[in-house]
Amino acid sequence: MATIIKSYEPTFWDKLYIPALVQGLLVTFKHLLRKKVTIQYPEEKLIPPEGYRGLHRLNKDANGRIKCVACDMCSAACPADCIDIIPGSSPWDDGKERYPVSFEIDLLKCIFCGFCEMACPEEAIELTEIYDFSDYTREKLIIDKDGLLDVYDKTKDKNYYSNSQNLTIKE
Amino acid sequence: MPLLKIDDLEIEVKNGTTVLEAALENGIDIPYYCYHPALEIVGSCRMCLVQVEGMPKLQVSCNTFVGEVPPERKVDGNFDMVVQTQNDLVIQERKNILEFLLLNHPLDCPVCDQAGECYLQDYSFKFGNAHSRFDEDKRVRPNEYLGSQIVINHNRCILCSRCTRFTREISGTSELFVDERGYSSKIAALEDRPLNNLLAGNVADICPVGALLSTDYVHKNRIWNLQKKSSVCQDCSVGCNIDAFYQKRKIFRLNPRENQDVNGYFMCDIGRYGFHRFEDLERVARPLFKSNGIFSEISWDTAIEKISNKFNGAEEKVAGVVSPFHTNETNFMLGRLIKGIIGTFPHIEDEEITYPSGFRISSDRSPNKRGMHDVCPSIVDDLASEINDKEIRVIYILDNEIDKEIDETWNKILTKMDFIVVQAYAMTRLAKSAHLILPGLAPFEREGTITNDQGRVQWLRSVLPNNGESRPDWEILNLLYKTGERFSDINELMKGMGEQFPSYSGMTFFKLGDQGLPLNGNLKT
Structure with a gap:
């Protein structure tokens, strides 16, 4: 059986409205005296917490070469199917046989779940703290191998947002 | 006809059938590497060990034949042979054998082209240990070209000798052999006769691990990205049955498909690499x-x-x-x-x-x-x-x-x-x-x-x-x-x-x- 809920009947005290007004203003003045939490984006940037999943990067090894071996584990694990790898035999002959000839991530498809970095056996792909990478065309949001390696260079010191260079507003 | 009991299954088999064949035909899974239906039996991988009642040690099922025994020697007065394939002893023994096979096998599945269709990977997952107890350094050897199209990765090889038997029995050219002895054994081609016959591509197919690789497919794609369709080879009038592996609009490789009336288990390299000539053609798309x-x-x-x-x-x-x-x-x-x-x-x-x-x-x-x-x-x-x-x-x-x-x-x-x-x-x-x-x-x-x-x-x-x-x-x-x-x-x-x-x-x-x-x-x- 359905229950009938009666609407709230305002009392005389409620109908005065002035106490409610004072209550509300009290909250406002309380916050006026507290420390401000607003960040003046984009002049100021929020530094995300450790473990934040933002833009991807492809790591480099000690010799400065791409760590990825194009094993396709990330694209197999990817639920959004946004990673496209073309593998090939590597130009180096010191044991690293395989490397990605092309490595593309469609950032518009990506859901930033982090499965790719979990699947990676070489710790080659990682999600960084970068969250502001909007652009004007869809094509520019397909990031390729060089782009991903650039992200590594920018974020390897973990100071992407504290680094003043990156704080300048791009046109 | 001898009566064979495998686990709980009682089957009548032909005189002279091996236990492995009888098991596979009846849907009982026994792991194996060196056995291949088209090749001679060697029993070198020891992966197909089973327990046969009345025999003191475990037997390799690929080389254990079922035959009629006199009535007084029948097991339970009824069976000619009773085989256990899933008991604790057999499972433990598989684990031990895999540990031996994996001693020198590198953990390079991410770069190995066999990954995804590798028996060693599958069986390690199913029967093997999660961790290796081998603390010493693994044996490392560089890759070698056995012929113009075939590369061998010695580290991955488990010496099942399928490839050497193939060149001896199927192609009859005998280019491959097991070089040296014991721990130093490796597959090698004769110096004056590299593996360049027209059936060479098959050795990469029959290799149960990623040791023998066809240069045509090496590092091209991963097997789980490819779709498979059965078709027929169109490069000569034999019409070998094939499986074509493709992704989107591109064929990546052709593998032979079993058909005893046409090609058996194999195909030649003319057909195997023949599909490349249809790539990058100037196609006609409209009248x-x-x-x-x-x-x-x-x-x-x-x-x-x-x-x-x-x-x-x-x-x-x-x-x-x-x-x-x-x-x-x-x-x-x-x-x-x-x-x-x-x-x-x-x-x-x-x-x-x-x-x-x-x-x-x-x-x-x-x-x-x-x-x-x-x-x-x-x-x-x-x-x-x-x-x-x-x-x-x-x-x-x-x-x-x-x-x-x-x-x-x-x-x-x-x-x-x-x-x-x-x-x-x-x-x-x-x-x-x-x-x-x-x-x-x-x-x-x-x-x-x-x-x-x-x-x-x-x-x-x-x-x-x-x-x-x-x-x-x-x-x-x-x-x-x-x-x-x-x-x-x-x-x-x-x-x-x-x-x-x-x-x-x-x-x-x-x-x-x-x-x-x-x-x-x-x-x-």
Whole structure:
């Protein structure tokens, strides 16, 4: 059986409205005296917490070469199917046989779940703290191998947002 | 017939069957590496150990034969042999064997091309330990080329000796052998005789791990990205059964598919790498009409109308050229359409090769010569002189092959023609000489039946999707018929073909199935 809920009947005290007004203003003045939490984006940037999943990067090894071996584990694990790898035999002959000839991530498809970095056996792909990478065309949001390696260079010191260079507003 | 008990299953098997074969046939899974149905039994991997009642130690099931025993020695007074494949002792022993096999095997599945179809990977996952107890350094050896197309990664090799047995027994060339002894054993090719025979590609297929690799496929793709479709090889008239692995619009590799009546378990390298010549072709995607020496795109309707106009009234003056590279259905349609004369291209002959195992590469390097002659019995021998005699001015050609030179006789024929129609999938030399090009399908796009030189009809399945506006070859010819004479689909067409040629009657794709059927009347049943 359905229950009938009666609407709230305002009392005389409620109908005065002035106490409610004072209550509300009290909250406002309380916050006026507290420390401000607003960040003046984009002049100021929020530094995300450790473990934040933002833009991807492809790591480099000690010799400065791409760590990825194009094993396709990330694209197999990817639920959004946004990673496209073309593998090939590597130009180096010191044991690293395989490397990605092309490595593309469609950032518009990506859901930033982090499965790719979990699947990676070489710790080659990682999600960084970068969250502001909007652009004007869809094509520019397909990031390729060089782009991903650039992200590594920018974020390897973990100071992407504290680094003043990156704080300048791009046109 | 001996009565065999495997686990809970009681089966009667033929005298002399091995336990492994009996188990596999009856759906009991016993892991194995060195056993291959086409090769001699060696029992070197020890992976298929089972417990046989009455025997003190575990036995390799691939080399344990079941035979009739005298009544007083029967187990439980009933069974000739009782085998346990899943008990604790067997499972523990599998674990131990895998630990030995993995001693020197690198953990490089991410870069190994076998990953995903690797028996070592599968069985390690199923039976093996999660951690290695081997603290010492693994043996590391550099990769080596065994032949021009085959690379060996010694680190991954488990020395099952399938490849050496293959070269000894199937190709009969004996290039591979196990070099050195014990811990230093490795697969090697004879110094003066590298692995360059035409069956070499098969050793990469039969390798149960990623040790032998075909340079054609190495680091190209991962197996789980590829889709598989069964088809038939079109590089000689043997018609080996194949599996084509493709992704999107590109074929990555061809593997042989078992068919005991045609190719056994193997295929030759001509067919294996033959698909590359259809890549990067200048494809014809829409009907093209030549005016003033320049081709321009026209619609299908206009193209068909133009041909019908030429054909109408002069039906006796049209020559048709059928091709041994096309399916029976296409050739039949053209043969039925053309009232004038039917000719074909000169045959592509090459060396006939037969290996000691009976594996054969036919001298006829076209897939469907026999089928073509079956469904077009009126093919003339000397097309050029017949054309002269009958004063033929219109010719309809099913294009034969890519990049074929046009020889003298053909040049003469072509210059005489007022109107040349070529049904092609690429801009071949022949297509360039045409007045009208109709875009048909490339070899791995076609569907239909082909007949091999032994008279076996096989289902040629399309692997790749059609390109652009191109249409199936039989469908194009279907459009040239009068409305009442057309077939509604390919099944109707096959029925019609059977009515005219009784040896093909009763044929359907469903009946042909994966293995095909011989022509000698078996199609009807």
